[in-house]
Amino acid sequence: MTQRLWAVVGATGTGKSDLALDLAERLHERGNPAEIVNADAMQLYRGMDIGTAKLSLEERRGISHHLLDVRDVTDEAAVAWYQPLARAAIADIHARGGDAILVGGSGLYVSSVVFDFRFPPRDPAVRARLERELDERGAGVLLERLRSADPATAERIDPHNGRRIVRALEVLEQGSVTHQASLPSAPVLWHPSTHLIGLHVERADLVQRLDARVERMWADGLADEVARLREVGLERGATASRAIGYAQALARLDGRLSQAEAIAETQALTRRYARRQVSWFKRYPGLEWRSPMSDAGAIIDL
Numbered sequence: 540m541t542q543r544l545w546a547v548v549g550a551t552g553t554g555k556s557d558l559a560l561d562l563a564e565r566l567h568e569r570g571n572p573a574e575i576v577n578a579d580a581m582q583l584y585r586g587m588d589i590g591t592a593k594l595s596l597e598e599r600r601g602i603s604h605h606l607l608d609v610r611d612v613t614d615e616a617a618v619a620w621y622q623p624l625a626r627a628a629i630a631d632i633h634a635r636g637g638d639a640i641l642v643g644g645s646g647l648y649v650s651s652v653v654f655d656f657r658f659p660p661r662d663p664a665v666r667a668r669l670e671r672e673l674d675e676r677g678a679g680v681l682l683e684r685l686r687s688a689d690p691a692t693a694e695r696i697d698p699h700n701g702r703r704i705v706r707a708l709e710v711l712e713q714g715s716v717t718h719q720a721s722l723p724s725a726p727v728l729w730h731p732s733t734h735l736i737g738l739h740v741e742r743a744d745l746v747q748r749l750d751a752r753v754e755r756m757w758a759d760g761l762a763d764e765v766a767r768l769r770e771v772g773l774e775r776g777a778t779a780s781r782a783i784g785y786a787q788a789l790a791r792l793d794g795r796l797s798q799a800e801a802i803a804e805t806q807a808l809t810r811r812y813a814r815r816q817v818s819w820f821k822r823y824p825g826l827e828w829r830s831p832m833s834d835a836g837a838i839i840d841l
Contacts, residue, residue: 549738554831578643646819
């Protein structure tokens with residue numbers, strides 16, 4: 540029997556982790572030793588637990604998980620670094636006779652695994668120059684330059700994500716087409732037996748869930764988590780320090796935001812991020828949208 544690749548995707552807060560666990564348990568009941576592979580960029584980091592809603596070991600129901608807690612907060616976790624590791628984990632699961640379940644909402648990370656997704660070259664010197672300019676002049680100046688050169692990509696990139704803007708400009712300067720904010724024009728599946736499951740929650744309900752989730756994170760000790768991570772170099776990490784919730788907690792610890800302001804800003808950015816996630820996954824060909832309450836057994840039987 541050909542082992543399958545399942546991808547459980549969707550906006551943050553839609554219950555992807557729970558459905559992935561349900562799916563793995565139903566497969567185990569049928570003699571299929573399924574395992575889960577993380578596709579959430581921030582859950583790659585050790586110690587970033589509360590603010591990423593990372594499942595604890597006890598919450599994983601005995602199901603093996605891969606690519607959680609594999610980077611220090613001082614490291615950069617680029618998608619080109621992630622792709623071969625995720626594909627190797629999936630191939631290893633398949634070699635042991637189980638299905639692999641890719642779960643997460645980081646669209647570019649998911650796409651790099653499930654589709655034939657290739658990366659343009661890097662130029663460290665160009666990258667360093669653009670990063671210096673980002674620090675000195677801000678993301679807005681670089682975004683305007685990207686709008687002039689590649690308006691379609693600029694429209695889809697988060698205007699607050701300086702790293703993404705820098706990467707797009709780096710690629711353009713090398714004469715390549717940017718890839719950072721779009722799927723390949725005609726996506727081809729990497730693994731032929733791939734099932735794409737998208738979780739959908741109505742917008743009004745999702746907003747309530749997300750706002751409540753952020754409040755729970757702060758009540759559960761997000762600021763304390765960030766204080767601990769600061770001691771091991773969080774602010775030196777180009778990726779981790781800018782994560783939604785973590786940047787706001789740093790501002791709270793520094794006195795630049797009150798707790799109420801930090802929570803409100805985190806909620807607003809989370810809602811915006813969820814909208815971008817939905818827009819990204821809507822472009823997936825063959826994606827089957829499901830309710831978070833869907834029966835995993837029924838999904839397997841389709």
